[in-house]
Amino acid sequence: MKIATFNVNSIKARKELIIRWLNEKVSIDVLCFQELKCTDENFPYEDFENLGYKCEVFGQKAYNGVAICSKFPFEEVQKGFGDEKMDREKRFIRAKINGINILNIYAPHGEIEGVKHEYKLRFFEYLGNYIKNNFSLEKDMVCVAGDMNVARDDIDVWEPELLRGTIGFMDDEREAFEKFLSIGLVDLYRKFHPNSHGFTWWDYRNAAVWRDEGMRIDYILASPPLSKLCKKIEVDMWTRRRRSPTPSDHAPVIVHFETE
Template identity: 55%
Template sequence: MKICTFNVNSIRARKELIIRWLTEKETDIDVLCFQEVKVEEKLFPYEDFESLGYHCTVYSQKGYNGVATLSRKKPSEIIKGIEDSYFDQQKRVLSVKIGDIWVVNTYAPHGDIRGTDKYYYKLDWYRKYKEFLSQHFTDSDSVVLLGDFNVALEDIDVWSPQLLADSIGTMPEEREALRNILQLGYADCFRKLYPEKKQFTWWDYIGGAVWRDEGMRIDYIFAGRQICEKVKDVYVDMWPRRRRTPKPSDHAPVIGIFEV
């Protein structure tokens, strides 16, 4: 099974590029999870992706946030949100069961500098997200958590630990919030295979950062014990990112290959 996470930064702005990528480069992805689709559910381009053989499950809103999971097989179960009326005003989490595997498509809040409302919102959201996961999934379930978590877990996950120290995405309390999720029994599939490798998934649009590889690794594929043992490879596909036209997202897709 080939599973992908991709923060597209607007599905409508990126549709032409994604379709080219799926038809010319990555033709055999089984489950494709988008974040930041930024469109109402009724306006999602269902037909374009259905014509490529995908079932589209969408949980989104106008203008910002929003997640969508595309799968070759139709999901047998769907959970939209994290079952909290306050946090689910922002459409950030979509869980679908495909065969025996739960895929939890996640777009964590970006946050802000320490002490601001958005800073506290991010940390509170992570606590509620952990509650949701612990209530719905156990060690006996086959679960993949993936998406844009807006945290670089370790210094190796940023291009300059010195310049980016204690900034948004690297603050110790943010890293602790994400590690608390992993303590539920999930492992970082990329880091399991490549413990010393520097590989980023996001680069600022400003100043050509992607061409200098001045980025951060904030997009992940995490998996529970049942699935993580079956991971064969995890890689970042730079084809949709290192280009000028069609205009890319500021993220690159992360793809995991599992023997299931």
């Protein structure tokens, strides 16, 4: 079972690219998309149905938005946390597929300080509590995928001293994310690639992707029982190194679980 997380930076702008990627490059069972920038009704359901997917969408006009598209049946679907304040921005969707609880996350980008920064820190605390209150990570198959907008360590950014203290690499952001991980989640990319940076985002400017000036801010995390079934995880650069169709500034991360 292959699961991919991909911040598409507008599903409308990236639709042609994604369809080409799926037709020409990879076979994915479950797609977790972030930053749709469209409402539920404007999501291109038919295009994905033609590829064999059913999609569940929690969208928002012009901003945010998350979706899960699956070739397997949905056993359960939850759109949003069920908390009015936390769901004002559409950043969370959960589905149970083949016995795996898949949580698709688009964490806030935040800012250096102020309300948006505090919201970002609170988001990770809220998400951690949600998981602890709804699952047993020692027993349940839980996969948390998405754009977390935080780089964990120096290896996860192209120039640590230059970027230290900037959005996505501030000490309190990283501490909040590490506290979230400490509930019992395994960072699968780092488990399989302890010495590879695995960047997933590059600025559009200054040919950053070609200069390898990126950050690892997109993750696939797993509960220990699911982590044991992970056979492979990689960053797929095919979509990012496109000149046409125009790429997202993120690259997808793909994980392969051996579930049978």
